[in-house]
Amino acid sequence: MSSHEESRMGLLEGITAPGDLDRLDDRDLGRLAAEIRGFLVSAVSRSGGHLGSNLGAVELTIAVHRVFRSPADRILFDTGHQAYVHKLLTGRREGFERLRTRDGLSGYPNRAESVHDIIENSHASTALSYADGFAKAHTLRGQHDRNVVAIVGDGALTGGMAWEALNNIGAARHRPVVIVLNDNGRSYCPTAGGLARRLGELRGRGPGEGGETGTFFEELGIAYLGPVDGHDVPAVEAALRRAKDLRVPVVVHCVTVKGRGYAPAEEDPVERLHSPGPFDPGTGVQHPKPATTWTGVFGGTLVKLAEQRPDIVAVTAAMLHPAGLGGFAERFPDRLYDVGIAEQHAVTSAAGLAYAGFHPVVAIYATFLNRAFDQVLMDVALHGLPVTFVLDRAGVTGDDGPSHNGMWDLSLLQVVPGLRIAAPRDGTRLAELLDQAVSLTGPSVVRFPKGPLGPDLPAVATAGPLDVLARAEGEDVLLVAFGPMTAVCVAAARTLRDAGIAATVVDPRWVAPLPEELAELASRHRLVAVVEDNCRVGGAGDGVARLLRDHGVDLPVRTYGIPRRFAGHAKRAQLLEEFGLTGEAVAAEVAATLESRDRHLVRHAEPV
Numbered sequence: 001m002s003s004h005e006e007s008r009m010g011l012l013e014g015i016t017a018p019g020d021l022d023r024l025d026d027r028d029l030g031r032l033a034a035e036i037r038g039f040l041v042s043a044v045s046r047s048g049g050h051l052g053s054n055l056g057a058v059e060l061t062i063a064v065h066r067v068f069r070s071p072a073d074r075i076l077f078d079t080g081h082q083a084y085v086h087k088l089l090t091g092r093r094e095g096f097e098r099l100r101t102r103d104g105l106s107g108y109p110n111r112a113e114s115v116h117d118i119i120e121n122s123h124a125s126t127a128l129s130y131a132d133g134f135a136k137a138h139t140l141r142g143q144h145d146r147n148v149v150a151i152v153g154d155g156a157l158t159g160g161m162a163w164e165a166l167n168n169i170g171a172a173r174h175r176p177v178v179i180v181l182n183d184n185g186r187s188y189c190p191t192a193g194g195l196a197r198r199l200g201e202l203r204g205r206g207p208g209e210g211g212e213t214g215t216f217f218e219e220l221g222i223a224y225l226g227p228v229d230g231h232d233v234p235a236v237e238a239a240l241r242r243a244k245d246l247r248v249p250v251v252v253h254c255v256t257v258k259g260r261g262y263a264p265a266e267e268d269p270v271e272r273l274h275s276p277g278p279f280d281p282g283t284g285v286q287h288p289k290p291a292t293t294w295t296g297v298f299g300g301t302l303v304k305l306a307e308q309r310p311d312i313v314a315v316t317a318a319m320l321h322p323a324g325l326g327g328f329a330e331r332f333p334d335r336l337y338d339v340g341i342a343e344q345h346a347v348t349s350a351a352g353l354a355y356a357g358f359h360p361v362v363a364i365y366a367t368f369l370n371r372a373f374d375q376v377l378m379d380v381a382l383h384g385l386p387v388t389f390v391l392d393r394a395g396v397t398g399d400d401g402p403s404h405n406g407m408w409d410l411s412l413l414q415v416v417p418g419l420r421i422a423a424p425r426d427g428t429r430l431a432e433l434l435d436q437a438v439s440l441t442g443p444s445v446v447r448f449p450k451g452p453l454g455p456d457l458p459a460v461a462t463a464g465p466l467d468v469l470a471r472a473e474g475e476d477v478l479l480v481a482f483g484p485m486t487a488v489c490v491a492a493a494r495t496l497r498d499a500g501i502a503a504t505v506v507d508p509r510w511v512a513p514l515p516e517e518l519a520e521l522a523s524r525h526r527l528v529a530v531v532e533d534n535c536r537v538g539g540a541g542d543g544v545a546r547l548l549r550d551h552g553v554d555l556p557v558r559t560y561g562i563p564r565r566f567a568g569h570a571k572r573a574q575l576l577e578e579f580g581l582t583g584e585a586v587a588a589e590v591a592a593t594l595e596s597r598d599r600h601l602v603r604h605a606e607p608v
């Protein structure tokens with residue numbers, strides 16, 4: 001294709017593989033970067049997604065793909081939320097029509113999409129460890145012509161795992177790894193801590209002044225190049241070529257601007273449009289968000305509790321606003337700790353605070369607590385410390401794909417001795433259970449899902465500590481509902497009643513310990529069906545089955561929950577439907593189970 005033809009159709013349309021970048025000159029590269037920005041703003045305005053981070057990574061991604069030869073050279077994106085430009089340069093432009101939709105383009109690197117995508121877990125701070133492993137493998141195999149390139153943000157660099165990797169990478173000068181540090185000074189908010197301060201000082205130096213001057217990278221045995229203007233493709237390219245030629249572990253420090261080139265992102269004082277929902281591309285104004293969210297009720301309640309309780313402090317791992325702590329930070333700035341992307345440290349630091357007489361509330365996405373399981377077990381629970389973990393995004397999240405569903409916490413946490421776990425069904429219960437959790441003298445969890453809150457679901461009766469949400473004449477099935485699945489159970493009970501099946505719906509509020517009264521209530525039914533938004537394996541359903549066994553209640557227990565597999569990205573409602581977590585699907589399953597049980601019993605009753 002001639003360059004004239006390209007200019008008419010746009011340069012981006014002519015890029016179907018990284019090799020297509022080779023024929024572009026410096027002026028073309030500037031134009032290409034501008035086209036990419038326009039494309040990203042338009043695509044993300046329709047679907048929502050990670051905007052600010054990608055706008056900041058345009059030039060450095062182009063430069064990486066011009067200097068290195070993917071996929072023989074391994075290009076690894078830490079976290080992966082900033083890989084949209086990489087997707088565009090590796091032939092996936094058309095996929096952006098269906099970004100983050102079911103069967104459409106994933107919002108992260110995805111091996112099923114492209115040979116250029118290597119790692120895809122989207123939990124931060126892992127790329128340097130992968131890079132270390134790839135470098136070791138290349139060395140063992142004598143593949144000295146292959147390069148390993150890890151692109152890591154200044155936020156991801158605050159994770160402990162990144163430093164464990166640097167410690168290893170720096171110790172082996174004969175194993176080259178190119179670390180592209182994409183330093184925009186921010187995670188969501190400005191990146192927290194001494195590392196961020198030190199990077200800020202390095203940023204302040206003139207280009208190239210960093211080398212041979214004893215940066216902390218060099219002290220670990222890793223060469224340092226920079227700082228480089230991360231929006232100047234030729235400058236980044238030159239630094240990368242130098243890094244490649246050094247054949248040692250090296251950091252290329254690229255200074256970038258989150259949201260670069262799109263005023264509403266650059267000027268967003270809160271998060272530089274890190275991950276907006278759909279928005280007006282002209283103004284950057286997001287389409288109205290739901291008035292009341294689970295996160296919002298948590299944040300508002302915590303502020304009220306903290307007004308009465310000076311011992312309450314809050315901890316976030318680099319997710320102040322998304323975890324609902326913005327109001328707390330404004331009201332009690334001295335009682336709020338942003339520890340960086342450091343969930344393990346967040347938990348044990350909270351343990352220290354609790355030991356010293358405070359009641360920390362660690363607000364964290366359910367999926368990210370997975371990392372800190374040992375810290376919850378040993379550092380908090382073994383010491384019996386009063387720390388409350390507030391797990392937002394528990395259950396099905398959807399758009400962010402398999403790594404973001406909060407589907408493991410109940411399976412992991414039910415084994416922790418002394419840990420009490422609450423699953424509120426609505427806003428009123430969230431406020432009540434949070435209040436109870438922060439009043440406990442031992443560790444606790446309050447978990448709730450992503451998104452808008454439905455209307456409150458008042459109990460029609462109580463059975464001791466149990467809330468009964470629906471009761472019918474006769475007692476065929478007990479539907480045990482946890483958290484947001486209560487609304488599903490109430491709908492299922494209605495459908496069952498229309499089919500002549502009597503269903504009781506009960507919300508135990510606490511997943512652990514389960515109120516013992518549940519065993520007695522269950523014993524008056526023919527079937528127990530547990531509905532939860534956790535993995536079916538080891539989740540609340542297994543807890544209920546254990547309770548009944550321990551109380552000698554011999555009843556069939558069915559669990560409806562998230563299957564044990566990595567489900568693709570889709571809307572939350574689509575996934576709930578796929579998993580059978582709707583009123584209709586639960587009712588159909590329960591009716592079928594009762595029917596097959598009745599048939600089975602009749603067969604056994606027939607004379608042989």
Ligand SMILES: Cc1ncc(C[n+]2csc(CCOP(=O)(O)OP(=O)(O)O)c2C)c(N)n1
Pocket residue numbers: 053056079081082122123124125152153154155156157182184186187188258317318319341343368371
């Ligand atoms: C273990 C873990 N904790 C939290 C997050 C949520 N998270 C996603 S991106 C991000 C900020 C990343 O900052 P940085 O690496 O500097 O990238 P930037 O968006 O600034 O380019 C955070 C906290 C995550 N993905 N993984």
Ligand SMILES: CC(=O)[C@@H](O)[C@H](O)COP(=O)(O)O
Pocket residue numbers: 079081122275322393397400450
């Ligand atoms: C990359 C990452 O982990 C976060 O940015 C995440 O995508 C945010 O999810 P929410 O949009 O649910 O806050």
Ligand SMILES: [Mg+2]
Pocket residue numbers: 153154155156182183184185186187
């Ligand atoms: Mg950053």
